[in-house]
Structures are given as C-alpha cells and as structure tokens.
Amino acid sequence: MPNAIEQAGSAGRFEEIVLPHLDAAYNLARWLVRNTHDAEDVVQEACLRAFRFFSGYQGGDPRAWLLKIVRNTSYSFLEKNRPVALAEEFDEKVHVRDVPTIDAEAIMVRNVESRMLRESLEELPVNFREVLVLRELEGLSYKEIAEMIGVPVGTVMSSLARGRYRLRESLLRARARESMRGL
C-alpha cells in the first residue's frame, strides 16, 4: 500500500524532527495558558498545525519553529476562551518604582521558595511571563525571542527588565504577606 507507506514516511520524519521538542512546547503552553489540561490541548492542536505546515518547513531550528506555532496557538486559545483576562493583562499600568530597602531585598532573595516564585510568575501579565519563560527556562537568545514574537531586540530587553522588576516586586509582596501571617 504505497499511500500508507508514503504517509507513514512523512509522519515519521515529522516525529523525528519535531517531537523531540515536545517538552519545550508543553512548557511554553503551560506557562501561557496556566492550566495543564488546556496546555495539552494547545500542544496537540499546535502539533497538528505544525504537521500541516511541515512541507513548508525549510530547515533551521525546529524548536524555535515549533515554539512559534505553540505560541500562536496559545494566544488563539486565550483570545477565544479568556478574552477579558488577556485584555486586562496587556493593560500595562506603570507602577511607581519604590526601591525596596536593602534589608527587605536581602530577606527576599535568600529565601525565595519555589512555590512563591511559581505563583509570582503565574501572576505576571502574559507578555512578561512569556519572555521570562523563553529566556530563563528555554534559554533562548534575545534575537531568537525577538524573531519568535515579532518585536525588535530592544523591546525584548525592555520586556525582560520590566518583567523581572515586576516579578521581584510580587515576590516581595508575597514575602511580606507570609511574614504578616507568621506573626
């Protein structure tokens, strides 16, 4: 059955090139949609899209190629299922920069717990969360991130700066809440 063989061949090549990056795909989707079940659906949909576009894949970094599709699929999912949350998240209020005292800072950084960091990252607006995940967890360069999300490299640096600043702020707040409760 030549048809079966032909299709198995193309699916086989796809599986060989793209599926090794499934963890990266899932990690990004999971952090963007913030729910394991939805992340699985998004990754499955993204892989199906990737398979449909696979004939147009011209080589290059397959992980970046797949992540771009995962990102687009995640945003489509968010627009469809959580449009309000997405709009609010993009509303970037400029926070007054209150530089924490050295003491508070020292307490914070020495005792950052995984759980707290995870919660703080989840609370970040999606555009900051996204660059942090791509940079810190996926280890992508500014240039790779810029290409993936379609912005200039300078914007990636600004988003990282603001995202990290917000993350630190949120950690400090969480830390303060915890110690209040402790007292």
Added chain:
Amino acid sequence: MVCDDNSRLLHGYLDGELDLVRTLEIEEHLETCPDCAQQLWSQQTLRKAFRSASLYERAPSGLAVRIRASISQEGTREARATSQLTPITMPAPKRQTWNWLAVAAAIMLMALLTWRIIPGTENRGKSDLIAEELVGSHIRSLQPGHLFDVQSTDQHTVKPWFDGKLDFSPPVRDLTGDGFPLIGGRLDYVDHRAVAALVYQRHQHPINVFIWPADKQTDSNPHSESSRGYNMVFWERGGMYLCAVSDLSTSELKQFAQLLEK
C-alpha cells in the same frame, strides 16, 4: 548616562547580550552607582532561584502518544482529500488564439502533471479500496461462527495450519504475556488474493491481523486509518503487508503492532 536607561541595559548585561562598548560602559557605571549594583545583585540572585526552582514543565507521558495518533489520522485525511481534489485542480485548457510556444509549454506541463499525479491517484484509490475491504472482512468475521478456521492459543498449532493453504508462511506469535492473547486464525480474501488472518484478543475486543506478501521488500512504520468506527494500523515488514483491524483505540492498536514487531 541616567540610571533609568541603565536599569534596562542592566538586563542586557545580565544576559550577556550587550556589545563590548556598552558592556564596558555598564561596568564603569556599576562601580560608581550602588543602586544599580544592588539591582544587579538582586537580579542575579533571582535568576539563581529561578533556575533551581524547577519551574520547567515537562510534557505528560501520554501526550506524545496522542499526538502521534492524531498526526497519522490527519495524514490519512489529507491523502483522501488530495485524491478527491486532484481531478478538479488539473488546469483546464482555455480557448485562445494559438500561440504555438504556449501550446508546447502547456502540453509539457500537462504531461508533467499527469505523470506526477495519475500514479499517485491510482495508488491512493487502490489503498482506500483495500482499507474498505479489510474493515469489511473484519466486520464479517465478527458474525457468529465466522471468526476462526482454526481455534487455538498455541502459535505452533496456528502457524502450521496455514501450510498448503497459502503460497506464503505468515509470521505467527502469541502475545498472551503482553495482554494480547492469540486466539486463532482463518483464511480470508483481500485484494484479489488469499490472505492469512490471525485473531488476537484484548480484553473483550477481537483484533484481526491480515497478512499477505508485499510488492516490494521495504519496511515501514505503523500508519493508522479509521473507517466506520473501526481503527486500522498498517505496516510492512520482511516483505509482508500487515494490517491490524479492531474497535480498540489507535494508540492501543499501535502498541499491539509494536509488540508484534518485537
């Protein structure tokens, strides 16, 4: 240099993304600005926490299996769509004033397209027909008294039973240990020839494995299709076509195919 500008560049510095000139400027600034030095230190600590906090989310184990299944289904659907569309997408010749060069080019293009498309269409059509035949055979075998010609869980009974009835010897293996016991075999007729049908069982679901000689000596990975609520997995091994048909899920059928290949 103002600190606001630096607090942004500080991140480029932290990430090793600045050019040499800017790197030196920032380092110089850090020596004289305790605020920025403090910020850099806290960001470095935050990054360490980030990396040690195991925030990376790995894909759950079943996801790859589900994706493979949906991809092979998609492949089948695409192949069907293409085979239905090809006759329509053939360019229709237009009536115009004759331009012989264009006519020659058109004839060559048509020849090329025909040569490229027709064999594929024929094969696809044939492959679909065989798939339909296999599902038909599977359904017929489920009617009372049609499942076996030889009923045995012993591969050394089932395999010799085919001797003299077929012009090839099908591979027969019992997979009771893996949860897919062999329960028998029979002769069947597919693609204008007699084929071997081995019957396995998974819980209460019967599985038919049809085996017949291939045209070519090529091996291929399992590929799945669905028809009328039944799932099929095809593959080629050792000069034989193999096709497992059942109402089991595609992923279970693929697992079964892999076990048979072990």
